[in-house]
Amino acid sequence: MSCFLSCVRFDITATTTITDNNKPTVQESGSVSGVTCYTWDDVESLTSNFSRLIGSGGYSSIYLARLSGSINAALKVHVSSHRLYQVFRSELEILLRLQHPHIVKLLGYFDDSEETGALLLEYLPQGNLQEKLNRNSKQVLPWRNRTAIAFQVAQAIEHIHEKCSPQIVHGDIKSSNILLDKHFNSKLCDFGSAKVGFSSMVQPSKTMSTMSPRSKQVMMIGSPGYTDPHYLRTGIASKKMDMYGFGVVVLELVSGKEAVSSERGEMLVHTAAPLIHEILDSNGYIEEEKMRQFLDPRLLSRDASLDLEEVKTMLSVAAFCLRSAPSLRPSASQVVQTLVKKIPSLSFLGCGKDE
Numbered sequence: 001m002s003c004f005l006s007c008v009r010f011d012i013t014a015t016t017t018i019t020d021n022n023k024p025t026v027q028e029s030g031s032v033s034g035v036t037c038y039t040w041d042d043v044e045s046l047t048s049n050f051s052r053l054i055g056s057g058g059y060s061s062i063y064l065a066r067l068s069g070s071i072n073a074a075l076k077v078h079v080s081s082h083r084l085y086q087v088f089r090s091e092l093e094i095l096l097r098l099q100h101p102h103i104v105k106l107l108g109y110f111d112d113s114e115e116t117g118a119l120l121l122e123y124l125p126q127g128n129l130q131e132k133l134n135r136n137s138k139q140v141l142p143w144r145n146r147t148a149i150a151f152q153v154a155q156a157i158e159h160i161h162e163k164c165s166p167q168i169v170h171g172d173i174k175s176s177n178i179l180l181d182k183h184f185n186s187k188l189c190d191f192g193s194a195k196v197g198f199s200s201m202v203q204p205s206k207t208m209s210t211m212s213p214r215s216k217q218v219m220m221i222g223s224p225g226y227t228d229p230h231y232l233r234t235g236i237a238s239k240k241m242d243m244y245g246f247g248v249v250v251l252e253l254v255s256g257k258e259a260v261s262s263e264r265g266e267m268l269v270h271t272a273a274p275l276i277h278e279i280l281d282s283n284g285y286i287e288e289e290k291m292r293q294f295l296d297p298r299l300l301s302r303d304a305s306l307d308l309e310e311v312k313t314m315l316s317v318a319a320f321c322l323r324s325a326p327s328l329r330p331s332a333s334q335v336v337q338t339l340v341k342k343i344p345s346l347s348f349l350g351c352g353k354d355e
C-alpha cells in the first residue's frame with residue numbers, strides 16, 4: 001500500500017513473520033562480552049553508598065556511579081519485589097543483546113537471582129529529552145539538535161525492529177526514555193517494557209484475552225500521552241506502537257510542549273490533531289502560519305538553524321506515525337530514509353552514514 005504526500009512519501013508494507021526467541025546465556029559471575037557481573041559490595045562502593053540520585057522511574061532509582069579512572073556511570077536499581085525482578089531480568093537480557101550507538105550501553109549488573117537486580121549503564125550527562133525540552137530548562141535545544149535526535153531515535157528503533165535478532169518492540173517510546181550525551185546525541189533507554197521475538201504483530205495471549213479489564217490494565221505497557229490507541233483497544237503490541245510513541249516525541253521536539261500538559265492535563269496528540277488531520281488530508285500541505293503557531297516559540301525568536309521546510313518534514317513524519325491504523329504508519333527504516341533525504345543538515349552532523 002502506498003501513501004503519498006508531496007512532502008513525505010512512505011511505502012507501507014506490513015510483515016508478519018515471527019522470529020525465534022533465543023535467550024542469551026548470562027554467567028553468574030565474571031564478565032559476559034565486556035559486561036561485568038558485580039557483587040552488592042561492589043555496587044555500594046561504586047555508588048559511594050547510593051549517595052547521588054540522578055533519576056527515578058516507576059520501577060527503579062538511578063544513582064551516579066564512579067568507575068576506575070573517574071569514569072561516570074549510572075546504576076539503575078530495580079525496586080525489590082518478585083514481579084519487578086522479572087522486569088530487571090528482561091531488561092538485562094535485552095541489553096545484553098544490544099549494541100548500537102544510539103542505545104544506552106550496559107556496562108555491568110548485579111543479580112541476587114531472587115528479587116533484587118541492578119544495571120550499570122553508561123552515564124548520559126545531559127539527562128533525558130523531556131527535561132531538556134521543558135520550558136523551565138535554562139538552555140533551549142537548537143533546531144539542528146532536535147532533527148538529529150529524531151533521526152538517531154529512529155535509527156535506534158530501526159535497529160531493534162529490523163536489524164537485530166530476535167527483533168524487539170520497545171513498548172515505551174517517550175521523551176524521558178531518550179537520554180542525551182554531552183553533544184546532545186541521543187540514546188534510547190529503559191527496555192523494562194520491551195517484548196522480544198516480534199516481527200510485526202503479536203496477539204495478546206489467551207490468558208490476557210480472558211482477563212478482567214482491571215487486570216488487563218495492570219499488564220498494559222506504555223505511558224500516558226504516548227500510548228497507541230490501537231494497542232489500548234486491542235492489547236496487541238506491535239512495532240507500530242513504537243512508531244506511534246515516536247510520532248509523539250517528534251511533536252514534542254517541534255512544539256517544545258509536553259506529551260501531557262502538567263498544567264491542564266491536555267494531551268499533545270489532541271492539541272495537535274487539527275494540524276495532523278490537515279497534513280494528512282492535504283497531501284502534506286501545511287499553512288506556514290499554522291506551522292508557526294505550533295512551533296516552539298523559543299525557536300522562532302532566536303534559532304538561526306531553524307528551517308521551515310525541515311519543520312514541515314518533521315510534522316509530516318509525526319502525522320504519519322500517529323495514523324490510527326497501525327498498518328498505515330511507516331516503519332522505522334522508512335522514517336530514517338525520509339529524514340536523511342529531506343533534512344540536509346543531518347549530513348553536516350555525520351548522520352545517515354552506516355553506524
Ligand SMILES: Nc1ncnc2c1ncn2[C@@H]1O[C@H](COP(=O)(O)OP(=O)(O)OP(=O)(O)O)[C@@H](O)[C@H]1O
Nearest residue numbers: 055056057058059060074121122123124128176190
Ligand atoms: N544512563 C543514564 N544516565 C543518566 N541518567 C539516566 C540514565 N538512566 C536513567 N537515567 C535517568 O533516570 C530516569 C529514569 O530512568 P528509566 O526510564 O530507565 O527508569 P524506569 O524505572 O524504567 O522508568 P519508567 O517509569 O519510565 O519505566 C531517566 O528518565 C533519566 O532521567
